[in-house]
Amino acid sequence: MAGSTRSATNRAAAAATRFSAKLRGVSDASIAWIFIAPTILLLLAINIFPLLWTIYLSFTNFRANQPGRPVRWIGTRNYERLLGSEDIWGYLQATAHFVIWTMILQIALGFGLALLINRNFRGASFWTTIILIPMMLSPAVVGTFWTYIYQPQTGIFSYIIDFFAGTGALDMIGSVTLAPWSIIIVDTWMWTPYIMLLCLAGLRSIPDYLYEAAEIDRANALQKFWYITLPRVLPFLMLAVLFRGIENFKMFDLVVELTSGGPGSTTELASINLKREAFEKWRTGYSSAFAIILFVTIFGLGNIYVKVLNKVKS
Amino acid sequence: MRAKKIAAVAGGAVLAAMSGAHAQDKEITLCWAAWDPANALVELSKDFTSSTGIGMNFEFVPWTNFADRFLNELNSGGKLCDLMIGDSQWIGGGATYGHYVKLNDFFDQEGISMDDFLPATVYAYSTWPKGTPNYYALPAMGDALGWVYRKDWFSRPELQDAFKAEYGRDLGVPSNWNELKDVASFFQGREIDGETRYGAAIYTERGSEGITMGVTAALYPWGFKYENEQGSYDMEGAVNSAASVEGLEFYKSLYDCCSPPGHSDAYMVANLDAYKSGQVAMQMNWFAFFPGIAKDEVVGGDISGFFVNPGQNIEASTLGGQGISVVAYSDKQDLALEYIKWFAQPDVQAKWWALGGYSCHQAVLGDPGFAATAPFAADFLKAMSGVQDFWQEPIYAELLLAMQQRVHDYVVAGKGTAQEALDKLIEDWTISFEDDGKL
Structure with a gap:
């Protein structure tokens, strides 16, 4: 038995030697290509090809539910319709409103919570766990149960607001003014812990000696925050904003469950409209053009943001 | 002997497998x-x-x-x-x-x-x-789309008297949409058995087809038509006719005056819930649900009555x-x-x-x-x-979603006027029919 194991080991070693002898004649660049080729092929298949295909489709009248229909090249007509549509600008505005306000609130609250938790008070770990629970839930579930919380007659949200402000039954989801805020509140409730977590990582990475040096220099609490804490946490914070910004730009499930884009089109975010155009109306060419516009917007903004982030880091 | 037994067992297993596969085929x-x-x-x-x-x-x-x-x-x-x-x-x-x-x-x-x-x-x-x-x-x-009402409330003498004093006629099944709105207004916010009740649960759902089915229940009796001539796709003056505009305005006024709070995204189940929980005096819903309501432990039997979609300029109902x-x-x-x-x-x-x-x-x-x-x-x-019925064109989903958006924008979100909503709807439908090669 031992003999057979040894001979197998020998055979494997001989094979490895033969392989390395063969490789000896291959350049380093070629070896590198051999190793990265599968990944590149995979990327081409699942990222680059669909992107190029989508770009092509955006110039056609293609409908995915009518495969037998002749595909006609229609030039930039889809883009002209999109850019000339009042509705599309409305969806983009609704998206921008959602992204900007969720970012502002989540950063303020997330950073604040991180500063509190970082004080390492008794029970800090317990409270950290409790605070993290919302982000562990499924957005579809969160959306569904918040519709009950927002219910004007039986929901607790309306009851609490009415109790303190005497507003009467508050129809958060059915009101044009309040519906955009209803989705902002839920997203903030759900994702503030994520920002808190990243900020906490930033705060924990600040060495104590910096604060000790500041103490010696008689810096007050505000100065310590402004000159030590904030600059040290800023890269983490900006990273969190990047992640959440991209996520919220393509927000879908939570809003569909909460408002279905309504009332009217008040909370119809770009991603919801894109899904409706692509998979309910089956206007594949048109929705491809919309997807490309969204991609270019996110990609462009993301790139600018990453450059700023790098500057902040350096 | 042993070989025979094995063969018998194997044969049985094959037969069982075959009959299983056969059952699956059937x-x-x-x-x-x-x-x-x-x-x-x-x-x-x-x-x-x-x-x-x-x-x-x-x-x-x-x-x-x-x-x-x-x-x-x-x-x-x-x-x-x-x-x-x-x-x-x-x-x-x-x-x-x-x-x-x-x-x-x-x-x-x-x-x-x-x-x-x-x-x-x-x-x-x-x-x-x-x-x-x-x-x-x-x-x-x-x-088809019909209506259910609280027969027990309608027959209460004190409510009948109050209604007659206010509207000058008996409280009963409405014969047109104006009467329906009167009844709904009468019940809106009224205290019955110590609870606040509301007028009517109507369809307002945004995501699939709800509000279109509800709105057309009013539009058809007003005389709404999809085309001036069937098969022509000529919609100007039909979809946005004066009667259609009036019908749509009426539906919005019904939503504004007489639906329960938070009823801004409601379809079949939400209406059933509102009705069964005693929130509303009337609900619109498909006839398909009526056997269940008639047998319901809470609102079944003599408690509920049913009536056909009221007419206005003509008698008409939305098809399901x-x-x-x-x-x-x-x-x-x-x-x-x-x-x-x-x-x-x-x-x-x-x-x-x-x-x-x-x-x-x-x-x-x-x-x-x-x-x-x-x-x-x-x-x-x-x-x-x-x-x-709604359009039955191959691109019906596209046509339906456009209508969902335009009427929800007007009825629930209160954006623009009924005329603008129907004008925009014609624009949307024209683009869809052009893309489909019908125009």
């Missing part, structure tokens, strides 16, 4: 929405299995995902469903894109006559192009209901056709009605005693004589 899957009539169909189909030996599987999806789920199934050529009870509006796409099997030859061969079914249901559920004798479905489930089709991608079309042949029999149709399904068969509906079989039976007959 099974078909029927796809429909998950709602009360689907349960009745499960019950009914047991007779089919016992008489033919063909097993039945059912794939039921809630209404909110019904179109999404099964249209994707059809568009992708899926083999999940052998039989499809698809919405009436699917018939154009089902026929044009080849999802449904054309049934003319089969009907001829089996002696199934479309004259045996209510003409309105044959037109709506079976034919494409509309009104031509090209059949892609057998009328399976007749349905579905036909049953054989899916063209099914490998078991022969078994599926067997089911349709069985389902078309008058005695099966009679049992279908008795179990809570809405038969479209003349033998059932034309029976002199039919109107007395249920408290809503007479209203159902009346409704089916004046039904109108």
